[in-house]
Amino acid sequence: METEQLPQEVPRIQAEAGVLKTTTACVAAVLIPGLGHAFLQKWDRAIVFLVSISLMFALGLRLQARLFNPEFSDLFSTLKFLAEAGSGILYWVCWLRGLGVGEPSAYTYDFANVFIYVAGLLNMLVVVDAFDIAMGRKQ
Amino acid sequence: MTSHFLLMVIFCALVSLVFTFLTKYGTRERIRYFFFLLGAYVLISVVAGWLMYPFPF
Numbered sequence: 049m050e051t052e053q054l055p056q057e058v059p060r061i062q063a064e065a066g067v068l069k070t071t072t073a074c075v076a077a078v079l080i081p082g083l084g085h086a087f088l089q090k091w092d093r094a095i096v097f098l099v100s101i102s103l104m105f106a107l108g109l110r111l112q113a114r115l116f117n118p119e120f121s122d123l124f125s126t127l128k129f130l131a132e133a134g135s136g137i138l139y140w141v142c143w144l145r146g147l148g149v150g151e152p153s154a155y156t157y158d159f160a161n162v163f164i165y166v167a168g169l170l171n172m173l174v175v176v177d178a179f180d181i182a183m184g185r186k187q
Numbered sequence: 188m189t190s191h192f193l194l195m196v197i198f199c200a201l202v203s204l205v206f207t208f209l210t211k212y213g214t215r216e217r218i219r220y221f222f223f224l225l226g227a228y229v230l231i232s233v234v235a236g237w238l239m240y241p242f243p244f
Binding site: 092093096097100101103104107111155156159162163166170173174177187 | 189191194195197198201202204205208209212
């Protein structure tokens with residue numbers, strides 16, 4: 049048995065489906081790098097983003113980077129936290145497990161922090177890309 | 188892994204890969220753009236390093 053839709057309801061239903069798709073893609077992309085693109089069936093980009101950003105984050109941790117706590121006492125700590133938290137679940141799992149204590153005297157400490165910051169910032173760009181694709185602005 | 192140059196090249200490669208897939212579509216175009224970005228990042232980093240060499244900080 050087919051359900052009938054009034055002609056004026058069709059665009060509204062399509063718009064709601066578009067909003068749901070866009071929201072789901074963005075939330076997925078925020079949580080796990082590349083998951084938003086996987087939801088949108090952009091498999092090549094999904095795999096590249098997942099591997100690149102996760103590898104960058106893991107290398108940062110391996111090189112003794114520091115994961116900043118969610119504190120908002122001063123501007124630079126806040127910005128560093130926001131950049132790191134951009135990696136989504138990667139950051140929160142590692143932070144909850146107590147990883148990323150950081151060793152400022154380590155030879156690679158500065159490099160390691162840059163790896164972690166940039167992993168988070170790149171994931172923010174990936175979220176914007178997923179948003180654009182879901183909205184039909186990009187292929 | 189303590190070579191700063193190696194770490195810088197790995198960093199540039201990963202960033203170039205993400206930017207390439209964000210901005211380009213065809214395989215051939217992606218390969219060309221990836222190597223262009225990688226070369227540009229590495230070259231600019233080395234030049235910037237040499238320019239900063241005389242500074243005391």
